[in-house]
Amino acid sequence: MNLKPWMAAAFVGMAGVAIAQDDSTLSIDGEDFVTETAAPAHVENLSTIYSGWRFRTPETQALQEDDFDNPAMIFVDQGMDLFNAVDGAEGKSCASCHKGGPEEFVGLHATMPKVVDGKLIVMEDLINTHRVEVMGAEPWKWSGADMQAMVALIGLQSRGMPMEVAIDGEAAPFWEKGKEIYYTRYGQLELSCSNCHEDNYGNMIRADHLSQGMINGFPTYRLKQAKLISRHNRFRGCIRDTRAETFAEGSDEFKALELYVASRANGLDVETPAVRQ
Amino acid sequence: MASGVKPRVKVPKTASAGDTVTIKTLISHKMESGQRKDDDGNIIPRSIINRFTADFNGQNVIDVTLEPAISTNPYFQFEAIVPESGEFQFTWYDDDGDVYEETKKIEVS
Amino acid sequence: MELTRRKLLALGSGAMALSSLTGLPAFASMMDDAIAKLTGGADLGEGAVTITAPEIAENGNTVPIEVSAPGAVAITVYADGNPVPNVATFKFGPLAASRSASTRIRLATTQNVVAIAQMEDGSFQKASANVKVTIGGCGG
Numbered sequence: 001m002n003l004k005p006w007m008a009a010a011f012v013g014m015a016g017v018a019i020a021q022d023d024s025t026l027s028i029d030g031e032d033f034v035t036e037t038a039a040p041a042h043v044e045n046l047s048t049i050y051s052g053w054r055f056r057t058p059e060t061q062a063l064q065e066d067d068f069d070n071p072a073m074i075f076v077d078q079g080m081d082l083f084n085a086v087d088g089a090e091g092k093s094c095a096s097c098h099k100g101g102p103e104e105f106v107g108l109h110a111t112m113p114k115v116v117d118g119k120l121i122v123m124e125d126l127i128n129t130h131r132v133e134v135m136g137a138e139p140w141k142w143s144g145a146d147m148q149a150m151v152a153l154i155g156l157q158s159r160g161m162p163m164e165v166a167i168d169g170e171a172a173p174f175w176e177k178g179k180e181i182y183y184t185r186y187g188q189l190e191l192s193c194s195n196c197h198e199d200n201y202g203n204m205i206r207a208d209h210l211s212q213g214m215i216n217g218f219p220t221y222r223l224k225q226a227k228l229i230s231r232h233n234r235f236r237g238c239i240r241d242t243r244a245e246t247f248a249e250g251s252d253e254f255k256a257l258e259l260y261v262a263s264r265a266n267g268l269d270v271e272t273p274a275v276r277q
Numbered sequence: 278m279a280s281g282v283k284p285r286v287k288v289p290k291t292a293s294a295g296d297t298v299t300i301k302t303l304i305s306h307k308m309e310s311g312q313r314k315d316d317d318g319n320i321i322p323r324s325i326i327n328r329f330t331a332d333f334n335g336q337n338v339i340d341v342t343l344e345p346a347i348s349t350n351p352y353f354q355f356e357a358i359v360p361e362s363g364e365f366q367f368t369w370y371d372d373d374g375d376v377y378e379e380t381k382k383i384e385v386s
Numbered sequence: 387m388e389l390t391r392r393k394l395l396a397l398g399s400g401a402m403a404l405s406s407l408t409g410l411p412a413f414a415s416m417m418d419d420a421i422a423k424l425t426g427g428a429d430l431g432e433g434a435v436t437i438t439a440p441e442i443a444e445n446g447n448t449v450p451i452e453v454s455a456p457g458a459v460a461i462t463v464y465a466d467g468n469p470v471p472n473v474a475t476f477k478f479g480p481l482a483a484s485r486s487a488s489t490r491i492r493l494a495t496t497q498n499v500v501a502i503a504q505m506e507d508g509s510f511q512k513a514s515a516n517v518k519v520t521i522g523g524c525g526g
Contacts, residue, residue: 055441056444057444059440059443059444059450060441060444060445062450063450068285068287068374069301069305069352071284071303071352071448072283073303074283074303074304074305074350075305077283077285078281078283078305081283091354117502143282206521207521208520209518220418222445223444223445223447224445224447225447226348226349226350226447227349228438234489276446277445297483297484298483302449310492312469312470332479332481333481336479336480336481337394337479337480337481338479338480338481338482339476339477339478339479339487340477340480341474341475341476341477341483341489342475342477342478342485343474344470344472344473344475345470345492346465346468346470346472346473346474346475346491346492347473347489347490347491347492348447348448348449348489348490348491348492349398349447349473351490352488352489352490353487353488353489354452354487354488354489355476355482355484355486355487355488356482356483356484356486357481357482357483358481358482358483359481360481
């Protein structure tokens, strides 16, 4: 694992009380979710992958098990209002073209990010491209409330479907770049994503119970910020906590990392919008 | 903060007379506590929902006083008796004088 | 506000200076004062009111609690470690099926959450629950 001695101490310091993922089954309104499955072949260092839900306390878990109790759903409602709201020079809403409603996007979220015309595209790109080019509207801020409400609304359409992100063909070079970032140590603490989420999942880092860092529930309602948190916002937070200069939200680096991290969850069900601490 | 406030209410559509029904409510609201400071060290003024009421056909079910210690996006769950068919009225009162309302009908057999 | 470590330390030393001056945990006595104001100093019984809260809260910003007191006209909730101890008051109307309610609250630190129920006969009942609020490595 090659950690500095003090780091190892930080991770195992609470090992006596640390418990790994629990055995609970995530069930939302009667539908069971896959929160544990064999790791995909391209995740060499894990044998089993687990949803972050399995690492949370029963109280936090319960918030995701009922769509009314899940506070993220008020933002999904707002996303629905936005879907129908006319915006921009062309006088169109999302619904003007997507007459089938958000249901047109069933399954899309489970396969994102993906490469289109040689470019790696994440959901936020797709939304803003359509806003600017089709609606003549201003692009939304990456982690803004409107954008993440829309990402959550579209993501919800794939809830319960297994993550199935392509890593081969045109995606391969982006995926390799994301993998390199995942295993690179950043910041004054010299920590890579893998140091916490691969080598030490299930352990405590101070009072935090480390998960495998799966993103199959994003955007996720974080109790800390009490709002929907984007994938890139969470990446930024993690890298910032290593005391590093972080990449920007929407940067090529974070898009590549998103592809790689999303692919590590292949086989887990989409939980969007999840609830985490 | 009148913008972006959206209530959600869960009430069963039907019940038998005299039944107990469970009600859940959630409203999007920052609940700015008045305890926080901005980057310049100035206190961010308090801005919360300070009262929530639920009534059924004009009779009160619950009347809640909220303090800044209630979490962002206030959530309540409680139980009501429904003597006859009618309408629940839910009302949230904002510090800034705004009032947010939601109604739900229930069919009692 | 982004609470940096430095600001937290400054906050902590300020609080310590305050408590060493007064010799009292300031927030707890604020709660006692608030309860005395509600009850008029009446005796507090126990057993008729219950409070349900997690032993450990994963994040102090959103802590689910439930209070219940059959025969109560109102239940007031306090948190003795918050800068303002009052949390909420639930008054039950004629169509309340039970004298119970759930909500989600903010706890600034590990502390006691206290429920005071005002009963139909005018007496008061008390229950409390200790909630440990964790300061996370990254999540907290």
